[in-house]
Amino acid sequence: xxxxxxxxxxxxxxxxxxxxxxxxxxxxxxxxxxxxxxxxxxxxxxxxxxxxxxxxxxxxxxxxxxxxxxxxxxxxxxxxxxxxxxxxxxxxxxxxxxxxxxxxxxxxxxxxxxxxxxxxxxxxxxxxxxxxxxxxxxxxxxxxxxxxxxxxxxxxxxxxxxxxxxxxxxxxxxxxxxxxxxxxxxxxxxxxxxxxxxxxxxxxxxxxxxxxxxxxxxxxxxxxxxxxxxxxxxxxxxxxxxxxxxxxxxxxxxxxxxxxxxxxxxxxxxxxxxxxxxxxxxxxxxxxxxxxxxxxxxxxxxxxxxxxxxxxxxxxxxxxxxxxxxxxxxxxxxxxxxxxxxxxxxxxxxxxxxxxxxxxxxxxxxxxxxxxxxxxxxxxxxxxxxxxxxxxxxxxxxxxxxxxxxxxxxxxxxxxxxxxxxxxxxxxxxxxxxxxxxxxxxxxxxxxx
Amino acid sequence: xxxxxxxxxxxxxxxxxxxxxxxxxxxxxxxxxxxxxxxxxxxxxxxxxxxxxxxxxxxxxxxxxxxxxxxxxxxxxxxxxxxxxxxxxxxxxxxxxxxxxxxxxxxxxxxxxxxxxxxxxxxxxxxxxxxxxxxxxxxxxxxxxxxxxxxxxxxxxxxxxxxxxxxxxxxxxxxxxxxxxxxx
Ligand SMILES: [Zn+2]
Numbered sequence: 001x002x003x004x005x006x007x008x009x010x011x012x013x014x015x016x017x018x019x020x021x022x023x024x025x026x027x028x029x030x031x032x033x034x035x036x037x038x039x040x041x042x043x044x045x046x047x048x049x050x051x052x053x054x055x056x057x058x059x060x061x062x063x064x065x066x067x068x069x070x071x072x073x074x075x076x077x078x079x080x081x082x083x084x085x086x087x088x089x090x091x092x093x094x095x096x097x098x099x100x101x102x103x104x105x106x107x108x109x110x111x112x113x114x115x116x117x118x119x120x121x122x123x124x125x126x127x128x129x130x131x132x133x134x135x136x137x138x139x140x141x142x143x144x145x146x147x148x149x150x151x152x153x154x155x156x157x158x159x160x161x162x163x164x165x166x167x168x169x170x171x172x173x174x175x176x177x178x179x180x181x182x183x184x185x186x187x188x189x190x191x192x193x194x195x196x197x198x199x200x201x202x203x204x205x206x207x208x209x210x211x212x213x214x215x216x217x218x219x220x221x222x223x224x225x226x227x228x229x230x231x232x233x234x235x236x237x238x239x240x241x242x243x244x245x246x247x248x249x250x251x252x253x254x255x256x257x258x259x260x261x262x263x264x265x266x267x268x269x270x271x272x273x274x275x276x277x278x279x280x281x282x283x284x285x286x287x288x289x290x291x292x293x294x295x296x297x298x299x300x301x302x303x304x305x306x307x308x309x310x311x312x313x314x315x316x317x318x319x320x321x322x323x324x325x326x327x328x329x330x331x332x333x334x335x336x337x338x339x340x341x342x343x344x345x346x347x348x349x350x351x352x353x354x355x356x357x358x359x360x361x362x363x364x365x366x367x368x369x370x371x372x373x374x375x376x377x378x379x380x381x382x383x384x385x386x387x388x389x390x391x392x393x394x395x396x397x398x399x400x401x402x403x404x405x406x407x408x409x410x411x412x413x414x415x416x417x418x419x420x421x422x423x424x425x426x427x428x429x430x431x432x433x434x435x436x437x438x439x440x441x442x443x444x445x446x447x448x449x
Numbered sequence: 450x451x452x453x454x455x456x457x458x459x460x461x462x463x464x465x466x467x468x469x470x471x472x473x474x475x476x477x478x479x480x481x482x483x484x485x486x487x488x489x490x491x492x493x494x495x496x497x498x499x500x501x502x503x504x505x506x507x508x509x510x511x512x513x514x515x516x517x518x519x520x521x522x523x524x525x526x527x528x529x530x531x532x533x534x535x536x537x538x539x540x541x542x543x544x545x546x547x548x549x550x551x552x553x554x555x556x557x558x559x560x561x562x563x564x565x566x567x568x569x570x571x572x573x574x575x576x577x578x579x580x581x582x583x584x585x586x587x588x589x590x591x592x593x594x595x596x597x598x599x600x601x602x603x604x605x606x607x608x609x610x611x612x613x614x615x616x617x618x619x620x621x622x623x624x625x626x627x628x629x630x631x632x633x
Pocket of ligand 1: 197199200201202339344346
């Protein structure tokens, strides 16, 4: 925006009870502008001072910016959830943290810092996973902002908010504002759960992390990352040096680093370092402080507009703003269409192309790689037929023989399947199978069909 | 936000009109999908096992509990789960298939567990019920009795109750009732 916001009408003098700190903000709040929707704009004292309860996911690079911006935009009641503790490598951009905070909870330190600097704001920290909270917890908010680096967590909160919507209860409807950055690129988007394109609808905007085939890792590593992945996936599973891998435990990372280093030496590969090991194992995306600031600012402006109705917000007509600073600067705001067959917000099963001559095992493996699915541990059923269940154990054993069978032996062309995966949160996938080739039935009794 | 909500209501009316016009297709039922989801998230401890008479019918299964502590340690208890198409709006029907001496399970195998009846909510899942059942064997509860005599024994004479549990689990008789042998 190159022009300052102009407000029409006379700008009121601030009342004596209001600190001059909020004067400019309050002018925006109290005076409608040319784009303000008169149907919903409320300039009353109560509306101006009592901003809504808002929940922020993530107190990392984006989260620090978002918390600071919200507090300075007049939001009074904020909750923040982050399960991470502060690492020394965060201090270059996560400006609410100091050297002495290393090892402390991000959510708690960030909340305390902002509360101290901005009088009158209350920030409740939750040092836990977002999945640890139940629907009752999420019901108390009017708005949710995500500054997460994990697609899995975003999908979880997205499906939870979609699931909350109850037509008999307007309070069950919670707009979701999502920010994300990767290097010089980023996006901010607004989702009206069940109404507009959701995170699941937009999943194809995130390419899946390029995975190297296991056989490459096992036999012909070519890059330092391959050696690290090998140590991570194979050596660890085989040797189990500790009961459970903890990505934040330096001892565990050191073990992986040494394994990867030895493997790299064996294959004459250079470049395995401790920090690369950490980066590969934790899937760290390079973060640039200024990109975080730009995206967080955009998210918080949308939050302010949605909460106050002062100006039209992203979400209705246009719902997605992409920003790219890679090649000079480019931004584009558009409407991402809701998908009728979205497995989260749509009612219909999604079409899925499948070769009926694949075995069920091969089909399940392919689900992990498809950008539209990205499932890790799927369990699959058709109506009246259990194809494969990962759990409970007895059902897994009963259905495991199906893994060897061909898809075409188990289901017909056009059949619907239900896919569940613990990583999906409260929503499941429905797919309508579209066979991509003719099914060749295995020969039995010397007769080919 | 009011504006958005009224848009939402309008959209819903249009969607309902579409549904009435018969544009919806037959799909995997919500109940089946939800049960599938609950099952795929089950994390059973080694003291519990499921058994599906027909793996293609996940709405009906058996659960075996073998408590490894408490008064019922050493026993093996069988339950059936029957889930309706109304799940999760309706709780599963759970019954004990053996005649056992327990304050919260009657001689017909009905189970008194709050989340199986009054406190059932669709947000609860199969795991919650299974955990609840296991808890009944660790902490039989005299204040919510289905077998009043057993509950009375537990309340008035805990040591006597313990002896009754042991003898009933061995297939013995307690107060003229002969129980099924459930020892492993
Ligand atoms: Zn969607």
